[in-house]
Amino acid sequence: MTALLWAMVRARRGLAVITLLLTALAAAAAAAGPLYQDAAAESLRGVEVAAASVDERVVTAQTSDDPRGGDQPLRPYVPGMITLSGTSAQVVVTGAQGEKNAEGEEKAQNMFLATRTGICEHLVIVRGRCATGEREVVLREDAGRDLAVAPGQDLAFQTPPTGSRDEEERSPVRLTVVGFYAPVRFDDPYWGDREILTGLDQPAAFATERTVAAVEGSRMRMVDLLVTPAAFDDMDRLRDDLGDAESELDAGGFGVDSELSKLIARIKDGESQLASSLLLAAVPLVMLCWLVLFIAVAGGVEQRRGELGLTALRGVPARTRWWLATAETSVPVLLAVIPGYLLGYAATALLATVALPGSPPVYLNPASALYTAVAVLGALLAGLLAQVRALTTPVLGLLRRARVRRRGGLVGGVEAMVGALALVAGYQVAAGGDTGSGGIGLLAPLCIALGLGLVAARAIGVPAERLGKRALRRGRLRTGLAALTLARGGGTHWVVVLLTVVFGLLGFALSARDVAAQAWHERAEVQVGAARVLQVEALPAASLLHAVRAADPSGRYAMAAMRVNVNSETKLLAVDSSRFAAVALWPDAYGATPPAEVARQLRPTEVTPLSLTAAEVEITVTLDRLEPGAKAGLTLRLVGTGGAQSTVRVDKLLPGTHAYRIATPTCAADACQLRHLMVDLFTPKRYLVDLTVGDLRDPTGKTVLAGAELAGHHWRLPQTSAARPVPEMAPAAGGLRVWVDSVLTPDMRAAADPAPDPLPLVAAGDLPPELLGAGGTVRVPIVRAGTLPLVPRNGSHGALVDLQYADLRVGGESDAQEPEVWLSADAPADLVRRLEASGLKVLGERDAAGQLHLYEEQAPALAMLFLAAAALVGVLFAAGGLLVTAVLERGRTDGGLATLRAQGVSERVLRSADLGGRFALVLAGTVIGLLAAVLSWALARGVLPVFGDGGTAVPPPDLPGPLVAAPIAAALLVLLTTCLLATKVARGSEGATS
Structure with missing residues (x-):
């Protein structure tokens, strides 16, 4: 029996090779989904970590250090995180001996003296070298200029006094300046977003740990955990290890702070999006392979109809005939498992290297093996289904040379099942699916295209046959024969289904990618606002x-x-x-x-704000009424041209009209604005005051701000309430009148508000x-x-x-x-x-181009990349399906259109009719497929997530742009070109035998 089986395989080795290749492709497509998911998840972790803010990437902890020392520094360990430790002390640095500042005082500057793990690897030394030995220090270059110090000179470092009576006098420590470093980047996570180290308020000087410890006084110990992408390989382990590290730090007296949970949540959501999108994205590819395999096996069975009929006629038992036919298909299917799996691995590795950010490695995983096994099992079932019709046909039907078309049966059942699946998937998307949730809703385009293809493939035969007959009656042989070929050709039904699915998936995938690209571009510009945005102090x-x-x-x-x-x-x-x-x-x-x-x-x-220019002003105030025993004052808040704020005050107002002189240095050189006016009222009993604010004059008597301007300006009072009254304000003869009479404490502030x-x-x-x-x-x-x-x-x-x-x-x-x-x-x-x-002070920068680049590397983009690649590979499967049908036509027992040559039809007409039939087949499948894509888009466009964070502030557009037509046209051109090759393949044997 084994010898007979191998003889059958050798006799039809062409079909065996086709079966093996198609099964290998199905196995490769199935393996690619899980393999790509793991690689994309690793790439995603790198992208999200690189894009995260500093406080999301670092767990910071600090505690005050006992100046007597003795405690060993804590270094908690978390896999995938870098532990950085250090110590800092606030110091006063005295300049080189004999150096004086402009006021004749010895040059001194407040700064932080600090140490940190790996500090010399992260400082950019602009002059000299880094501090590596004891009693050496490296300064920021601007601090070095202020102190007028050069490399090799000594500076005195001393912690400032606390003001305590019992404090002992501390001796300064002299350190040698060995170099100067450039200001550090505030967005570098190495610094842990610590102002002590970045020098936002005061410059930092860096030395070794022993050098910092030599400075007497209070110090602060720091322990930071810097996250890397490798930390997110196992989320559960990361949470446990972080909890252990924080407990260890708490026990050591450290206060812990971090926003790492936000980054963990984003990465987890991104991996969930990938999982819900990619594993189902491989299903259409596998099903396309099954469909092409079904076409190939079914065509092969048609080639050996006579052989099967003779076998049945000679009394071979049914179970033996079933076994032989099944084994002939199963052998190449099973042989394709390992090559197919390796092909999927190689293709995924190439895609990851070329297209994924960071070019992550691809590792074999159990899920890919499981998916491959399912794909191979499906291939076995597809081969078995392709042979059911021939193995259940009576002997007389098998021995007929001309085939009899049959309707309904198993195909009708499959159509009903797929149609029901399409309805269920559509209902799930429209009614139960969350926007951007992925999941089973991703199967909706496949189900819609497959269901519509099955129905259209059945329906297309009737109009095609009518068109063919009408054309023949009118003498148009090429058109008539092409239409009849479309209506009655072998395998036409399933090729239409194949093309419908391919173009339905291609149209949906390209539309999703195009709409997402538009949304990413728009959101990048909207979210950033300008080409570049600087964050400042x-x-x-x-x-x-x-x-x-x-x-x-x-x-x-x-x-x-x-x-x-x-x-x-x-x-x-x-x-x-x-x-x-x-x-x-x-x-x-x-x-x-x-x-x-x-x-x-x-x-x-x-x-028009209230403005004045004077280094000193006299303000005229008339105090008409005041609660006996009370004291009233007047406070003005001024804002200079450069934004500098100052508050000037008249401490005590006297009854009657008086001029009060106050210094206004903020307004000496340039005009400044009067932004707030407040009456200070101190009373043991009732809050009663009535005063008028008049002109403001400079020392020369010139009016710099008239009382009439104050009275005519718009003043905004605080929100009043039953428990917090506000004063009344109105124009008066001498200026602006302010009065209040209340037993409750009033809010006496008033803001000059010309807006x-x-x-x-x-x-x-x-x-x-x-x-x-x-x-x-x-x-x-x-x-x-x-x-x-x-x-x-x-x-x-x-x-x-x-x-x-x-x-x-x-x-x-x-x-x-x-x-x-x-x-x-x-x-x-x-x-x-x-x-x-x-x-x-610029703290960071972002730009629209960088934001767009981030969107193009997040989970939705990685998922859509695989979907688009899978759809384009589907076009190659369709081309393969056209070639498979052409190969199978070479062995048809009825001779096809070649039998018409004996009736006088020229070879040129037959070749044109054959090619026209294939063109019509491709065009019909394309039109139906694009119709399925439109229907799928209308129903399921919200299934795919567009933004990694699920943001809806910038909704994606409803329709794709016109550029989507370009790859669809290219795919159609590829298939039409394949028709030319398929025509030559199909008619090769006829030319040889004619």
């Missing part, structure tokens, strides 16, 4: 505005921006509207309103009638001045406001929230240096 809003305008006086390249804290779901971004149109990116997603119009809506009128009331906003989405600012103490009425589909930074759930308006309305004495400087794409190369010269 916290400072007052007025200082931010002044520094940016001083660095870019033309207003073409830089714009100040900041977040405004309001107690509302509305996310408010303040921008310098005078520069908004020149600097902000403006994608099509913002709608038709131009940025210049948005700027005009944000700032409908210019503001429009209500405050104009340009928003996307809904807005509340008012906002609460300054921690809920200021109620801000607002008005919608304009509406956009999306706004910069916050997308569909945010609003814009003019920065100066916002500072006047809700700004206080605190610094701006998250201050930034937006730069245009053509900003000069030295603009950052000019901004730093204006007093800004």
Whole structure:
């Protein structure tokens, strides 16, 4: 029996080779999904860790150190994390002996003396060398300039006194300066976001651990755990190890702080997206292989119909016939397991090397072996199903030379099953599936395409046959024979199904990739706001505005921006509207309103603040009434041109009209603004005061701010309540009158606020009638001045406001929230240096191009890359299917169209009809497949996740762009070219026998 089996395989070795190759491809496709998932997950971990903020990448811990020493430093170990330890002490550094500053005092500077694991590998030494020996120190280059010290000179380091009476006098430690280093990068996770080490407030000097320990006084010990991508290989183990490390640090008296949990959550979500997308993405490829294999085996069975009929006629038992037929297919299927698995591994390794960020290695895993086994089992079943019809046909039917078309039966059952599956998957997507959830919803395009293909393949035969008969009656042989070939050709039904599935999946995958690319580009521009954005150190809003305008006086390249804290779901971004149109990116997603119009809506009128210029002023105040025994004073808050704030005060107001002289150094050189006025009232009983603030004059008697200007200005009072009254303010003959009469403690602050009331906003989405600012103490009425589909930074759930308006309305004495400087794409190369010269400290930078690059490397992009690659490989399977049918046609027992040559039909007409039939087959499958893609897109476009964080502030577009047609046209061209080759293959034997 074995010899007979091998004889059968050798006799039809062409079919055996085709079966082996198709099974190998199915096994490779099945193995590729799990293999790619592991490689993509490793790539994703590297991408997310590199993109994470410093506080998300580092677990920081610190404790004060006993100056008497004796404790060994803790070094907790977590696999995949780097443990960094160090010590720091705040010191006063005295300059080289004999060096004096401009005031004639010995040069001295406050700084931190610190040590850290691997410090010399991370410092950029600009002169000299790193400190490696005892009593050596390396300084930041600007600190070295301030101290006028050169390499080789000694400095005295001493911890500052605490002020305690029992404190012993500490002797300074002299250290030798051996080098100078460049300022460190604030976004380098090595520094752990520690201001002590980065020198944000005070410069840091670095030495060895023994050198730092030699300085007497209090020190701080630091232990940081720096995460690497390898730490996320096992999430459960990482959580356990982190818990153990934090317990160890807690036991050692260290305070632990970290935002690592946010990074862990993002990576876990990304890996879940990959798992729900990639493992099911291999299913269509495997099913395409099964379908081509079914076509091949079914065609081979048709070739040996007569052999099967003679075998049955000679009385061979049914079970033997079944075994022989099944074994002939099973042998090449089983032989293809190992080559197919290795092929899948090689293809995945190549894809990972070429396309995945970081080119991660690909390792074999149990899931890939399991998927391969399922693919091979499916191939066995596909071969068995392909032979059922022939093995169940009566002997007379097998011996017929002409085939009899049969309807219904098993094929009808399969069609009903697949149709039901398509309905179930569609219902799951439309009703039960979450947007961007992936999962079983990814099978919807396959089910829709397969179900539609089966129905259309059955239905296409009737109109094709009618068209063929009509063409023959009119004498158009080529058209008639091509149409009849499409209607009655062997394997046509399944080829249409194959092409429908291929183009249905290709259209859906390319549409998803194109829409995602549009969404990534739009969100990158929206989320960043400008071509480049600089994060700067916290400072007052007025200082931010002044520094940016001083660095870019033309207003073409830089714009100040900041977040405004309001107690509302509305996310408010303040921008310098005078520069908004020149600097902000403006994608099509913002709608038709131009940025210049948005700027005009944000700032409908210019503001005129109360300003004065004088180093000293006399302020006239008339105190008309005051509660007996009470004391009243007056406080003014001034803001200089550069944003410097100062508070000046008249401690005691006298009854009647008096002029009070106060120093205003902030306003000596340039004009400054009067931003707040507050009456200080101290009383044992009732809060009663009535006063009028008049003119402000300089020492020469010139009026620098008239009382009439004070009276005519808009003053904003705090939010009143039953427990917290506010004063009344009104114009008076001598200036601005302020009075209050209450038994409750009033809030006597008043802000000079020339901004429009209500405050104009340009928003996307809904807005509340008012906002609460300054921690809920200021109620801000607002008005919608304009509406956009999306706004910069916050997308569909945010609003814009003019920065100066916002500072006047809700700004206080605190610094701006998250201050930034937006730069245009053509900003000069030295603009950052000019901004730093204006007093800004740049902490970090991001740009729209980098944000787009991040989106293109996150989990959704990695999943869509595999989906698109799988869809394009499906086109190759379709081309293979066309060639397989051509190979099988060479062995047809009925002779095909070649029998018409005896009837006088020319070879040229027959060849044209054969080629036209194949063209018609491809075109019909393409049209039906694209229809399936449109239906799948309408139903299931929300299944694939577009953003790794699931963000919805920038919704993706509904339709893909026209460029999607290019790869579809290329795929069609490949298949039409394959038809030319298939025609030559199919008619090769006929030409030889004619």
